[in-house]
Amino acid sequence: MSIFRKAYSVVGAILMLQFLAxxxxxxxAIFTIVNANDNAKDVYTAFKSADNFAGLHTLNGDIIGLTILVMxxxxxxxxxxxxxxxxxxxxxxLLVIQVLLAHTGIPALSGLHGLNALVMIGLGGFLTGRNWAFRPQTEGTAAAP
Structure with a gap:
């Protein structure tokens, strides 16, 4: 088995972990905001806290781009x-489309960002599973009795 095929499988598994992240x-980020008390100070604090998670979401998205290029x-x-x-x-x-959908400024169109993400997760899982290089190798067909 080629080292490139094994590397493709490993990087594909890393990509799936990045999607989960x-x-x-x-x-x-969303639940930080939703769980805030209904007063201006708590809502402001929740948005500031959610910024950390949103920043991690953006950073991880950039790293996903590099991971896909490696794949x-x-x-x-x-x-x-x-x-x-x-x-x-x-x-x-699809990742380029994902970035564009996130920055359209039109909420109804930007909502497709989540649906596109599900398509990306499905395709990434399909490619990783279909080309998994660590399956046990079969040694031809078994001899008939």
């Missing part, structure tokens, strides 16, 4: 079929 960071390079090095390499590239295109 994204969900955690944005949920923590694209590894898909070439692994000599995977073009379908895999193209779908890994599509993952990067």
């Amino acid at each position: 994204q969900l955690y960071f944005i949920a923590a 694209i390079g590894l898909s070439f090095g692994s000599r995977y079929p073009w379908r895999t390499t193209i779908l890994t590239g599509v993952l990067f295109v």
Whole structure:
């Protein structure tokens, strides 16, 4: 098994962990605000606290971009079929769309940011699972009795 294929699997698993972290960071930001008491001081404090989680969400999103670029390079090095390499590239295109959706300024359109994230998680999981390099190797077919 090629070292590139194993690296693709490891980086794919890291990508899935990054996706989980994204969900955690944005949920923590939202629930920090939602759980604030209904007075100006507490709401202000909640928004300031939520900024930390939102910043981590943004930073992790940037690192996800680098992770996907590494996966694209590894898909070439692994000599995977073009379908895999193209779908890994599509993952990067979805990330670019993700960034654009987050900054449209139109709430109804920016709401698609969450749906696009689910598509990215699904595609990332599909690519990682489909190309998992650590499966036990079968040694041909068993001899008939």
